Amino acid sequence: MAELICIGSLRDMPGEDEAREFIVAGRVICVANVGGRLRALDNVCLHRGGPLGQGVISAGKVVCPWHGWEFDANTGAAMQNPSACVAVYPIRIEGEEVLVEI
Numbered sequence: 001m002a003e004l005i006c007i008g009s010l011r012d013m014p015g016e017d018e019a020r021e022f023i024v025a026g027r028v029i030c031v032a033n034v035g036g037r038l039r040a041l042d043n044v045c046l047h048r049g050g051p052l053g054q055g056v057i058s059a060g061k062v063v064c065p066w067h068g069w070e071f072d073a074n075t076g077a078a079m080q081n082p083s084a085c086v087a088v089y090p091i092r093i094e095g096e097e098v099l100v101e102i
């Protein structure tokens with residue numbers, strides 16, 4: 001069953017077009033700020049397990065820091081392999097708190 005978990009306040013979130021790792025419910029997720037909109041994805045790149053939360057944002061995509069695979073921040077789809085998709089988690093903002101549905 002999905003659970004809403006607070007991952008911090010708005011001021012803890014990555015700046016525009018940056019990504020950052022957060023630990024939520026015992027797992028690491030990638031929170032990306034894509035053009036001012038926060039998105040949460042699984043942190044593990046489907047290529048060889050790189051940490052997406054240590055990557056960068058380019059043209060609206062989360063770019064893995066290891067070999068450059070790109071993931072659509074809205075759908076989790078990998079540009080290099082259309083059948084590969086990382087999990088995307090809904091984000092909700094309540095006041096100053098950022099909540100992720102895991």
Ligand code: FES
Pocket residue numbers: 045046047048049050064065066067068069
């Ligand atoms: S591990 Fe992410 S691109 Fe290779």
